[in-house]
Amino acid sequence: MGSKEAIRQGHHRLQRIHPPRPQEPWTYHHRGYAWSEKKDYDKAIADYNETIRLDPKEASAYRYRGLAWSEKKDYDKAIADYITSIQLDPTEALAYQARGYAWSDKGEYDKAIADFNEAIRLDPTEALSYHARGYAWSEKEDHDNAIADYNEAIRLDPREVTAYFHRGYSWSEKEDYDKAIKDFNKVIQLDPKDAWAYHHRGYAWSELKDKDKAIADYNEAIRLDPQEASTYFSRAGVWSEKKVYDKAIADYNEVIRLDPQDAWAYFKRAYAWSQKADHDKAIADYNEAIRLDPQIAWAFFNRGYAWSQKSDVDKAIADYNEAIHLDPKLATAYFNRGIAWNEKEDYDKAIADFDEGIRLDPNEAVAYLNRGYALGQKNDNDKAITDFNEAIRLAPNNASAYLNRGYAWSLKKDHDAAIADYNEAIRLNPQEASAHLRRGIAWTSKLDYDKAITDFNEAIRLEPNNALNYNHRGYAWSLQKDYEKALADYDEAIRLDANVAFPYAYRAWLWATCPENELRDGKKAVESATRACELNDWKYAPDLEILAAAYAESGDFDKAVEWQEKACNLITDEDAKKAAEERLKLYQERKPYRDE
The missing domain is CATH 1.25.40.10 (Tetratricopeptide repeat domain)
Structure with missing residues (x-):
């Protein structure tokens, strides 16, 4: 039985143990007791009223009427009757006990305990007083005192089933579940x-x-x-x-x-739908949970996550905003909102959210990982590496942290450090295709094309539909001067994703500048380079240079000069600009470029 039900049973126990005497003016008293046993408390109160009218000094009549008021949950009237009963007979332990129950039902546990103390002083053999005081202690979350009282109640009455129940509950609250189970076993033995x-x-x-x-x-x-x-x-x-x-x-x-008004049931069901990747049903349930209880910060947080899984980043951010409004210390809401800002490429806002989340919870490795990513996107690779270091310290088995730190090292041209991190990422998660891809890129930068191609092969095995893997293997083949394999990889990359400029540009470069005469094709080079320029909105200098080389190969040197000049105007790096100007001079001399 539940805790409140146990307390109500205590009221009935008081009545059963001490029935009134069936004599005048006790006839009304006795009938009032009978009505109480039938749970007709209005009639019981009417008879106790008559008893009191006939004998206003009879303390027990007030006490029993108080019990009836308690059963009707009118605790103020009950307490008023108990006070009168105590005034008339201050030595009656049951009156203090009954008033203690009423205080307990009103949630005034200190007053309840004071009354149970007095009841126990007057009658230290009454198990119910210890039991009820134990319950009051447990409601104050003082489970040690509660258990001490339940122990005494059980010693006095070893078959008092609710005392075992409540002691089991207190053991659970103390997280001593083995002792809790023993008590619940006893309850089940006594009342299966x-x-x-x-x-x-x-x-x-x-x-x-x-x-x-x-x-x-x-x-x-x-x-x-x-x-x-x-x-x-x-x-x-x-x-x-x-x-x-x-x-x-x-x-x-x-x-x-x-219970259709239980907001938490909708909340929890939504979580289950989310785990089944049915985010529409999850969102519908979070909507209902929020309608029923708009103060549940986690409902907004989880709905935000569901929106993010549906790639609706703006709605996700709106929900994370509300979660933070309701609970400004909810660190994970800042973390997830930061990730959403990363997806929107608003890295300053992302970093601000990760900063606040880390302030609230400095031991969350994923926060450092994602802040490091944002810093890297802002080209602050030193700070990014510092964050990845911390992510690795907190979660040394997180392959993503090594993968991202490796990429930061690559951007700093420290390819050995990058490869070391990619090695560790692959050791921790050998099925992570991007780790093989990035290590392959690092090997390419170190001019070790055999190792690069081995890594690209593995990346393709793991993710055969990722165009990027073919792009980079094609580039490695071209550097090894295996141009036919390079062209085949660029073709496959375009087949898999026709909206990425890289393979069009590099394929065009081979068709325009390849040292092997039979592989050059100026017309195809112009078509492929034009598509690369279109995909990059004609704003990427290397694409324009490739288009210029393609026109030169096709014999249209005027177009070659035009596009090479436009490329030179976009280039800011001095070494790159010098090389571009040398090619411009070549085209002005009406000569094509050859990539020897």
Whole structure:
């Protein structure tokens, strides 16, 4: 039975143990007691009123009328009657005990404890007083004092089932689940139909990570009381932990059927839908949870995550904003909003969010990883590496941290450090295609094309539909002067993704400048280079240079000069500009360029 129900049972125990005497003016008193036993408290109160009218000094009549008021949950009237009863008979322990119950029902546990103290002083053999005081201590979250009182209650009355139940609850609150289970076992032994005992034992098993025993207990609790929504809710939580989301959803459905106003049931069901990657249903449930309780910060946070999974970054940010508004200390909301800003390429806002999230939770490795990424996108590679270092310190088995730090080293032209990090990323996650790709790029930068091609081969094996893998292998083949293989890889890259400029440009370069005469084709080179320029909005100098080389190969040197001049105007690096001007001079002399 639940805690409040146990307290109400205590009221009935008071009546059963001390029935009134059936004599005049006790006839009304006796009939009032009978009405109370039939739960007709209005008639009981009417008879106690008559008893008091006939004998206004009879303390027990006030006490029993107080019990009836308590059953009607009119605790103020109950307490008023108990006060009168105590004034008339200050030595009656049961009056203090009854008033203690009323204070407890009103949530005034200090006053309840004071009354139970007095009841125990007057009658130290009454188990119920210890039990009720223990309950008051537990409501104050003082479970040590609660357990001490339950121990005494059980010593005085070893068959008092609710004392074992409440002690088991206190052991659970102290996270001593083995002792909790022993107490719930005793409850079940004494009362095998107590659904709440199975429910709470199930909770203890779940905290001990014995999910199967937890579910078995929840099953029995539901069999005994199929209308108790909270048991379905708890069982659903275990199904979710076991990743059996269909059963979890079925249980949350039942919770919602029994209690359609339970916002947390929608919240939890939404999470289960999200784990099944059904983000539309997840969002619908988060919507309902928020409608029922718009103060649940986590509902906005989780809905934001669902929006992000649907690539609706703006809606995700709006929800993260509200989650932060409701709970400004919710670090993970800053982290996720920062990731969303990264996706929108607003790196300053991303960094600001990661800064705040890290201030709130400085031990979250993923925050440093994502801030490092944002810093890298702003070309602040030193700070990025510092963040990746911290991410690795906090989570040394996170392959992504090594992968990103390796890329930062590559941007700093420290290819040995980059390769060392890529090695570690691959050791931790050998199925990560991008790690093989990036290591291959680093080997290319070190002019070790055989190792580069080996890595690109592995990247292609792992991700055969990623055009980027073919782009880079094609480039490595061209540097090895295996031009036919290079062209084949560029063709495959374009087949896989026709909207990326890189393979068009490099294919055009080979067709325009290849040392092998039979592979050059000026017309094809112009077509391919033009497409590269279109994809980059005619703003990328290397594309314009390749187009110029293509026109030169096709014999249209006027166009070659025109586009080479435009490329020179865009180039800012002195060495690159010098090389471009040398090619311009070549075209002005009406000579094509050859990439020897």
